[in-house]
Amino acid sequence: MSKVALVTGGTRGIGESIAVELKEAGYETVSNYGGNDERAREFSERTGIPVYKFDVSDFDACQEGIAQIERDAGPVSVLVNNAGITRDRTMHKMTHEMWQAVLDTNLGSCFNMCRGVIDGMRERKFGRIVNVGSLNGQAGQYGQVNYAAAKSGIHGFTKALALESAAYGVTVNAVAPGYVDTDMVRNVPADVLEKIVARIPVGRLGTAHDIARGILFLVSDEGGFITGSTLSINGGQHMY
Numbered sequence: 046m047s048k049v050a051l052v053t054g055g056t057r058g059i060g061e062s063i064a065v066e067l068k069e070a071g072y073e074t075v076s077n078y079g080g081n082d083e084r085a086r087e088f089s090e091r092t093g094i095p096v097y098k099f100d101v102s103d104f105d106a107c108q109e110g111i112a113q114i115e116r117d118a119g120p121v122s123v124l125v126n127n128a129g130i131t132r133d134r135t136m137h138k139m140t141h142e143m144w145q146a147v148l149d150t151n152l153g154s155c156f157n158m159c160r161g162v163i164d165g166m167r168e169r170k171f172g173r174i175v176n177v178g179s180l181n182g183q184a185g186q187y188g189q190v191n192y193a194a195a196k197s198g199i200h201g202f203t204k205a206l207a208l209e210s211a212a213y214g215v216t217v218n219a220v221a222p223g224y225v226d227t228d229m230v231r232n233v234p235a236d237v238l239e240k241i242v243a244r245i246p247v248g249r250l251g252t253a254h255d256i257a258r259g260i261l262f263l264v265s266d267e268g269g270f271i272t273g274s275t276l277s278i279n280g281g282q283h284m285y
């Protein structure tokens with residue numbers, strides 16, 4: 046029987062690619078999404094991947110969403126915490142709301158989702174969790190104290206949960222994408238983005254596929270000895 050894989054923010058951008066590639070690799074894949082019904086419907090019709098709408102920053106909504114997915118598809122064996130938002134602004138202009146929204150959605154979601162699947166994974170002695178961090182959580186970024194703090198938090202969260210889970214056949218890893226050609230990066234002002242791309246050693250933005258391939262490797266059965274790691278996928282930008 047195929048393993049059930051759940052991708053948050055899995056109908057657009059990097060999450061869409063992760064979900065499609067997991068499905069193509071034989072996982073019974075389901076995608077969560079938060080807001081864009083039209084896009085989710087179009088995605089689900091095109092790919093055949095079922096979609097579940099709930100807010101990953103809401104603890105109770107996550108527990109209900111996971112319970113529904115497990116009733117429909119079976120126990121979740123692979124969880125990819127991909128959902129994330131930006132609310133970029135320099136610190137002296139950032140509102141508390143912009144801070145809190147990014148912390149809750151990008152980092153709080155990892156707790157909310159992992160809490161919902163971890164008991165089952167430990168009982169079944171198998172699980173794969175991948176949290177999507179960011180180059181900007183490793184290096185910091187102008188205009189992103191909220192995002193960099195949340196993504197940096199993901200890297201600590203990943204290592205702590207990996208330690209707790211290792212003896213139960215559950216691996217917990219992170220990927221740290223750099224600048225990838227998605228709606229999120231297209232929102233960066235063009236002149237700023239041009240300077241950022243000029244500093245990427247491979248000379249281009251990443252593709253969603255570049256990130257999805259790394260995740261597929263981490264969740265595979267053969268990836269069982271990799272845990273608490275962060276895979277940097279950023280065209281070499283982490284070396285700057």
Ligand code: CAA
Pocket residue numbers: 131133134135136138178179180181186187188189192222223224225229230232233234237
């Ligand atoms: N380094 C140095 N200067 C920078 C800069 C950077 N990385 N980014 C912006 N600036 C400069 C601008 O060019 C501008 O300069 P001038 O005043 O000389 O024109 C100045 O900072 C803007 O300062 P403000 O105080 O007016 O900034 P603001 O509060 O209005 O915020 C901003 C502007 C939101 C930071 C905007 O410049 C921006 O969106 N920058 C890009 C931030 C970014 O890289 N976000 C990543 C999004 S993608 C992502 O997060 C995915 C991932 O994981 C990698």
